Amino acid sequence: MTAALINVPRKARRGDIIEIKTLMSHVMEPGYRRTAAGDLLPRDIITSFGCRYNGEEIFRADFFPAIAANPFLSFFTVAKESGKFEFEWTGDNGFSETASSSITVE
Amino acid sequence: MNLLRAIAVATLLFAATPLLAADIPPNERRSGYSFMAEDTRTIQDDDTANPGMLWVFDGETLWNRKTGDAGKACADCHGDGRETMKGVAARYPAFDKSLGRPVDLEQRINLERTQRQGAPTLPYESRDLLALTAFIANQSRGVAISAGDDAQLKPFVEKGRELFTLREGQLNLACANCHDDNWDKHLAGSAITQAHPTGYPEYRLEWQTLGSLQRRLRSCMAGIRAQAYGYGAPELVELELYLMSRAKGMPIETPAVRP
Numbered sequence: 001m002t003a004a005l006i007n008v009p010r011k012a013r014r015g016d017i018i019e020i021k022t023l024m025s026h027v028m029e030p031g032y033r034r035t036a037a038g039d040l041l042p043r044d045i046i047t048s049f050g051c052r053y054n055g056e057e058i059f060r061a062d063f064f065p066a067i068a069a070n071p072f073l074s075f076f077t078v079a080k081e082s083g084k085f086e087f088e089w090t091g092d093n094g095f096s097e098t099a100s101s102s103i104t105v106e
Numbered sequence: 107m108n109l110l111r112a113i114a115v116a117t118l119l120f121a122a123t124p125l126l127a128a129d130i131p132p133n134e135r136r137s138g139y140s141f142m143a144e145d146t147r148t149i150q151d152d153d154t155a156n157p158g159m160l161w162v163f164d165g166e167t168l169w170n171r172k173t174g175d176a177g178k179a180c181a182d183c184h185g186d187g188r189e190t191m192k193g194v195a196a197r198y199p200a201f202d203k204s205l206g207r208p209v210d211l212e213q214r215i216n217l218e219r220t221q222r223q224g225a226p227t228l229p230y231e232s233r234d235l236l237a238l239t240a241f242i243a244n245q246s247r248g249v250a251i252s253a254g255d256d257a258q259l260k261p262f263v264e265k266g267r268e269l270f271t272l273r274e275g276q277l278n279l280a281c282a283n284c285h286d287d288n289w290d291k292h293l294a295g296s297a298i299t300q301a302h303p304t305g306y307p308e309y310r311l312e313w314q315t316l317g318s319l320q321r322r323l324r325s326c327m328a329g330i331r332a333q334a335y336g337y338g339a340p341e342l343v344e345l346e347l348y349l350m351s352r353a354k355g356m357p358i359e360t361p362a363v364r365p
Contacts, residue, residue: 002163007154021152025160028314069314070157072149 001025006087008101012079020051020059023072024089024097030065046071046091054083063091079105129352130286130300137304137356138364141297146311150363158240158309158361161233161316165241168234174225180238183222188245195243196251196358199347201258207340208262208347211239212318230337236316240307243360251304251358254351266348269341275332281345296365302353303346305362312365319346 007021024046031043043065051059059075087099139147153159169180169187184190199208202217209217215238216227228235254263270281284293285301292298306319313321320342327334335341 001167002160005154005157005159007152021154023155023157023160025157068311070160072155072157 003097004087004089004099006099006101008085008103009079010102011104011106014079014081014105016079017076018079018103019074019076020085021072021074022049022051022087022099023070024049025070026089026091026095028063028065028067028069028071032065044092044095046089046095048090049073050088051075052086052088053077054081079103081105128286130289132355135302135353135356136300137302137359138297138299139304139359139362141299142363142365146363146365150305150359150361156309156361156363158307158316158363161237161240161307162244162361163241164233165237165239165244168238169241174219174223176222176224178223180218187241191242191245193246193249195246195360196249197253197255199253199259199343199350201256201262208259208343210319210343210346211242212320213338213343215239215242230318231321236307236318239318240316240361243306243358246358247360248357250355251350251353252355254347254354259347259351262344263348263351265341266344266346266351269345270348275327275330277330279330281326301349302356303349304353304356305359305364307360308362308364310364316361319349 003025005021005023007019009018012018026046027044028046029041029044031041031045033041035041045065045067046063049059049061049063049071050057058077061073063071082103082105085101085103087101089095089097139150142150149155149157166187172179172182180187195211198214199210200214201207202209202214212230212235215235219225220227228238273280273283281301284298289298289300303319303322306322307316308322309316310322320337323342323345324334324337
């Protein structure tokens, strides 16, 4: 099923500042809520996100319980060369998702 | 003493308010979208930022997946949903001849599952039912709402209207007291809005997930401290039908994003 929505420009001119937008499907259960019966709902969150541009890490973020479900991130980088952006999310209960997107730089 | 006087004045004002103001004139009708902050509108407008799109894409996967004893997918009969489902959600709830009453889109999906696919029904608010509903409704994005046009639906639209104007719950409020009479005001800092169901299922930031119109109606009922009708209750479908007929001509936005 669909895990991530990624928005990277397909084309850019060399030196352009481009915006990268990612949205990952996740409940982000903070670990503080209780069920109607009073049992604690265990924490289940994404803990880390990283983005690589042709293998080089350009962005990394740690996530915490106060971050909303289906977390959306937007960040910027300089378009240096054609290639691939690789995204990786890891979290509680062995959560691990990856996605990628290519760009043509002219 | 001042407090008591204020309460007395407030009570008098409240009692003096006419039971119901008139319906909202067609040229003053506004989607909930126009009441939102720009940030929330930006999320809705961008399909790569709108979390509701996760359900839409999941729904497309389910549309093409074979299920049930019949081993059929929705697509086996209906083809490419992106083509064949255009405009369908704008007509729902629609009259079902065999049941003799209106069914909403969720109930239609479940009827198809049990009657044609030999698959179990999906509960309201389950991920799969929301996904299928969102996928189908998304194909009507921009299509004008026409639900309630069918002459057979007339008595049900009327029942829905009665429910909309019926005071109930410990706060003794009807839907109309907020959404017809006070839609230009705020309640606890939030815009009241005119209650046009243009974008369901919709992503509510408060819910942190996608939800159906019935979920929205049930939470309004809890808000006025009334006993909410159960999911799938005929009363909720009649309310959905009345609200859709009240929003006639307004474009579908699914998946909408709301606070």
